[in-house]
Amino acid sequence: MPTNVVMPQMGESIAEGTVVRWVKKVGDHVDRDEPLFEISTDKVDAEIPSPAAGFLAEIRAKEGETVAVNEVVAIIADAPGASPAAAAPAASAASPAPPAAQKAAAAASAVPPPVPPAAAAAAPLSGDEWRRQKSSPVVRRIAAEHGVDITRIEGSGAGGRVTKQDILGFMEEKAPAAAAGAAPAARAAGDEVVPMTVMRRRIAEHMIASRRTSAHVHSVFEVDFSRVSKLRDAKKADYERAGAKLTYLPFIVKAVVAGLRAVPVANTSIDGDNVVYHKDINIGIAVALDWGLIVPVVKQADEKSLLGLARAMQDLADRARNKQLKPDEVQGGTFTITNPGVYGALLGMAIINQPQVAILGIGAIEKRAVVVDDAIAIRPMAYLTLGYDHRLIDGAVADQFMSVVKKQIETFDPAGL
Numbered sequence: 001m002p003t004n005v006v007m008p009q010m011g012e013s014i015a016e017g018t019v020v021r022w023v024k025k026v027g028d029h030v031d032r033d034e035p036l037f038e039i040s041t042d043k044v045d046a047e048i049p050s051p052a053a054g055f056l057a058e059i060r061a062k063e064g065e066t067v068a069v070n071e072v073v074a075i076i077a078d079a080p081g082a083s084p085a086a087a088a089p090a091a092s093a094a095s096p097a098p099p100a101a102q103k104a105a106a107a108a109s110a111v112p113p114p115v116p117p118a119a120a121a122a123a124p125l126s127g128d129e130w131r132r133q134k135s136s137p138v139v140r141r142i143a144a145e146h147g148v149d150i151t152r153i154e155g156s157g158a159g160g161r162v163t164k165q166d167i168l169g170f171m172e173e174k175a176p177a178a179a180a181g182a183a184p185a186a187r188a189a190g191d192e193v194v195p196m197t198v199m200r201r202r203i204a205e206h207m208i209a210s211r212r213t214s215a216h217v218h219s220v221f222e223v224d225f226s227r228v229s230k231l232r233d234a235k236k237a238d239y240e241r242a243g244a245k246l247t248y249l250p251f252i253v254k255a256v257v258a259g260l261r262a263v264p265v266a267n268t269s270i271d272g273d274n275v276v277y278h279k280d281i282n283i284g285i286a287v288a289l290d291w292g293l294i295v296p297v298v299k300q301a302d303e304k305s306l307l308g309l310a311r312a313m314q315d316l317a318d319r320a321r322n323k324q325l326k327p328d329e330v331q332g333g334t335f336t337i338t339n340p341g342v343y344g345a346l347l348g349m350a351i352i353n354q355p356q357v358a359i360l361g362i363g364a365i366e367k368r369a370v371v372v373d374d375a376i377a378i379r380p381m382a383y384l385t386l387g388y389d390h391r392l393i394d395g396a397v398a399d400q401f402m403s404v405v406k407k408q409i410e411t412f413d414p415a416g417l
Contacts, residue, residue: 003052005074007067010041010327016163017041018066018198019073024056027080036074038323040198044294044330047323055080064198066163139167146171146209168205199292210354215390218349221402224410225365225380235417244310248365252337252384253283253309255408256360257302260335263401267334269355270392284333284353285313287320294320295353297333306417341365341382350387357392358401361385 007017017039024030024037036050057077061067139162143150153170155162187193196204228251239246260267260281269276281302284295296316298304304312319325335356340348341364348361363383370379384405388398 001078002057003054003076004072005036005051005076006070007039007061007073008048009069010039010044010046014041014069014327016066016068019061019063020045020198021063022059023047024050026056026059028056029080030054030056030076040202041327044325044327045199045291045323046325050076052076054078064195066165068157068161139164142167142171142205168201197291199294203292206354207351210351213354214352214357216352216387217390217395217398218385218387219395219398219402220347220383220385221399221406223382223384223406224370225382226410227412228409229365229380231412231414231417239307239310242307244307245314246306246310249285249313249337249339249362250306250309251409251412252360252362252405253285253298253301253313254306254412255405256283256335256337257281258408259401259404261302262404263397265393265397266358266388266401268357268392269334270357270389271355275392278334280332280334282332282334284330284336284356285316286336286338287317289321294325294330295333295336296320296325296329297331299332336360337362347383347385349385352387352389357389358398359387360405361387 009015010017018041020038020040022037023035030036030050030053032051032053033049035047036056038045038047054076055078056074058075059073060075061071061073067073139150142148142164148167148171150162150167153162153166154160155166157163157166225248228248232246232248232251236246264277265275267278267281269278280300282297282299283301284297286293286295296319298309298312298316301309316325316329319329333353333356336350336353336359338348338350338359339362340350341362344364346363348363350359350361352359361384363385365380365382367378368381369376370381371377372379384402386398386402
């Protein structure tokens with residue numbers, strides 16, 4: 001019997017996904033749990049396995065198309081050349097919505113969007129209010145961040161639902177005249193024009209939103225990694241036998257945890273006129289991929305040993321590169337670390353990962369001549385750069401945080417191993 005392949009729900013707050021690539025083509029044989037297609041959502045990119053073994057009889061969602069959760073995107077038949085039509089009624093035959101769909105709908109409606117005071121008193125749902133509630137949490141978040149009234153947008157989704165593409169297109173059309181009048185990129189004969197990938201567009205949206213939201217300031221500290229380097233060399237083999245690669249990064253995370261404990265304002269978020277002090281210390285570690293950038297999160301980093309941190313970061317990075325992260329593994333971060341130094345950069349003036357208020361950039365750790373006790377010495381040194389939101393964090397506070405991080409690295413306690 002034919003099997004429907006549906007857009008999976010990658011987390012309760014996700015109501016749609018974009019088909020990035022079909023791994024299989026129509027007519028191909030596919031085994032159960034074999035990668036069938038790749039999707040991109042607002043939270044994570046992932047490979048989606050086949051729900052059944054058989055032959056890919058029909059593809060209903062083209063690459064680049066965004067579809068709602070639980071919508072049929074393909075059909076798998078038992079035999080090659082079998083008619084896929086028999087699978088179509090399966091989607092409509094279920095009179096009650098599948099539990100996942102009901103959950104998605106409940107999640108979408110459970111988070112009421114901001115309603116103008118004038119409309120708050122209206123009892124029945126008007127067409128505008130219906131359109132507002134039919135938008136996904138992703139759309140409502142974008143609307144809230146940019147002050148967009150969803151009721152002014154004509155939705156292209158089912159029943160007039162406002163999609164992510166609708167609101168982004170609306171914002172682009174309503175951009176300031178100065179931006180709209182910017183000269184287009186010059187093109188010459190033979191130039192190749194390639195559309196941005198879904199992930200690249202999402203990164204662009206986040207970076208622009210962060211620049212508009214936070215007052216970015218950066219402080220740079222030079223740090224001596226001599227002690228950490230010696231400890232790392234001494235313990236590297238032991239950690240490898242325990243199944244973990246000991247890099248400099250776990251030591252830096254330990255130092256950041258100490259800094260966040262000493263200066264709690266660096267572990268906060270701004271919510272309107274309020275400051276949210278986070279109880280947990282969840283460290284996001286930026287991972288560069290061939291197709292973009294993702295920031296998986298080490299949850300409760302303050303409760304992990306150095307070995308636990310090394311294992312957690314290695315696991316998250318490996319699964320990020322294999323598109324196997326779960327949505328909740330890229331959410332909930334309270335502070336982010338990015339490491340441009342791995343490619344040789346001396347400084348990294350990173351953009352804050354909203355809604356956080358600070359981000360640490362790690363420069364290349366390399367041997368340099370420095371003055372130690374009035375003598376020239378060769379030491380492994382690096383520049384650590386803190387990007388922070390000056391709306392909340394003043395320079396003196398940022399430097400206090402960085403001085404704790406610097407001291408922890410330069411005097412690292414072996415007991416932490």
